[in-house]
Amino acid sequence: GSVVAYFTSAKFLLFLGHALSTWGDRMWHFAVSVFLVELYGNSLLLTAVYGLVVAGSVLLLGAIIGDWVDKNSRLKVAQTSLVVQNASVILCGIILMIVFLFKTQLLTLYHGWLLTMCYILVITIANIANLASTATAITIQRDWIVVVAGEDRSKLADMNATIRRIDQLTNILAPMAVGQIMTFGSPMIGCGFISGWNLMSMCVEYMLLWKVYQKTPTLALKSPKVEESELKQLNVKKESDMKPAEGVQLIVEKDVTGFEPQQEKEVSCAARIAEPFITFRDGWVAYYNQPVFLAGMGLAFLYMTVLGFDCITTGYAYTQGLSGSVLSLLMGASAVTGIMGTVAFTWLRRRCGLVRTGLISGVAQFACLVLCAISVFMPGSPLDLTVSPFADISARLFESEPLPTIASPEDKPEMVFATGMPNFLNGSTTPANGDPELSPEPVPLISVSLLFAGVIAARVGLWSFDLTVTQLLQENVVESERGIINGVQNSMNYLLDLLHFIMVILAPNPEAFGLLVLISVSFVAMGHIMYFRFAQKSLGKQLFVCCTPDPKAVSDSSPPGNTSTV
DSSP states (O other): OHHHHTSHHHHHHHHHHHHHHHHHHHHHHHHHHHHHHTTTOSSSSSHHHHHHHHHHHHHHHHHHHHHHHHOOHHHHHHHHHHHHHHHHHHHHHHHHHHHSSSSHHEEEGGHHHHHHHHHHHHHHHHHHHHHHHHHEEEEEIIIIHHHTTTHHHHHHHHHEEEEEEHHHHHHHHHHHHHHHHHHHOOHHHHHHHHHHHHHHHHHHHHHHHHHHHHGGGGGGGOHHHHHHHHHHHHHHHHHHHHSOHHHHHHHHHHHHHHHHHHHHHHHHHHHHHHHHHHHHHHHHHHHHTTTTTTHHHHHHTTTTTSSSSSSSHHHHHHTTTTOOHHHHHHHHHHHHHEEEEEEEEHHHHHHHOOHHHHHHHHHHHHHHHHHHHHHSSSTTTTTTTTOOTHHHHHHHOOOOOOOOOOOOOOOOOHHHGOOOOBBBTTBOOOOOOOGGGOOOOOOSSSHHHHHHHHOOOOOOOHHHHHHHHHHHHHHHHHHGGGGHHHHHHHHHHHHHHHHHHHHHHHSSSSGGGHHHHHHHHHHHHHHHHHHHHHHHHHHHHHHHHHHSOOOGGGTTTTTTTTTOOO
């Protein structure tokens, strides 16, 4: 009976819906980049444009999306974002299938402009899908989960940790699954599979959302600020209706109200034009005024780093001779340590409290990243600041024989190994020109080994810290502002992520990667210093609160100056 009760509970249904949604998201995000590279002749141009459009859209529209989440009912927001997201992915899949089937014919029509319009259409619709996915993440992971957990903060912590474990597993398994389909089938079959999956998943997720909504009556109770002002106006109208009014007064009111609609139209027309800009400004101001502002900024600063398993670090690993199989094992190890971080979060929170968990996680992450900083100066590191960062670009522009450049993970390994770097872990020490006599001296693997050891070990502290800040935002942001504050938080994360890509563009050579590592460690340190300042204020207040007769009644996650728990 208890097993059946768990599998029919709102908590489990929420996890199941999130797993389906995340699986579809990860498959699409992996596949769309591969599709764009395949369509544009193995060039990364479309993929780069897509990434820039997605990041810029969330950066500009994050606050507006969050405000929309706040102003509408929970069920309407969840269902609308779910349908828009999945319908956009399905439509993109259909367009991509048509392009793959008739690419040759499309190239000849209107001098190729029709094909270009298809590319623009795919990127635009895919961007809409990503914005809808952002709205879904805000409403489910930042709002619904808080309401389902109720007043039990330990339950909320466990649910947050489970959500992150689902994310970690789908990050590895979903790309593997769709990759196998595309490898043994074709890109067109991959498009069809993803479209069919999203159609099926949308129906199941829609039903699960309705079930969760039915099982949690408090989800229907939402009181944003807009509704509070409307209630005040209704109360005033009720009071005026109950008072006896003279005939003269009624005539005056009728005359006045007769002119109101036209004035309201004029005001609303100007207000509608300015509303997105006002919402954008108000969202960032509200975010700055939050008691957990420094904690959120600390999390955002962790996005300004090359010390993760993204295309940049993987491309650097290729230039250092690591094979694809070794990199896949390292990515698997990082997923394991990420799951360990979610387990460590729940254990530390019970023992030390939420704020102290963030401090411990930050120290653990930074201590592991010190290994990455040390790796820059170890034997085998290609650090050489005398090499111009734009040498490769100028060579491509002005020379007929271009110099080798750093490749991204989508590029073929043999293109990368044209630098002459031996691929030790593949058992080959022959350079790209095939002459064994010109083999360079073996490069020690101490540097790259320390780099990835630090990156993998730091995932424990990283994910524990991420969960800490997530729960701080959930607990300390008022219900009427959860959407807009988390929307701005997403914008901050994307802003720092964009800056880290710009940093790589300015210094793309492997000789400058060590400098990028040191800058990344510096930004991580600054992020944790911000969190330390927040914790100092919060724990300073708790030192006073702990003197009360019932210290257990006070949560250490209460913001400075908030004495409601006392």
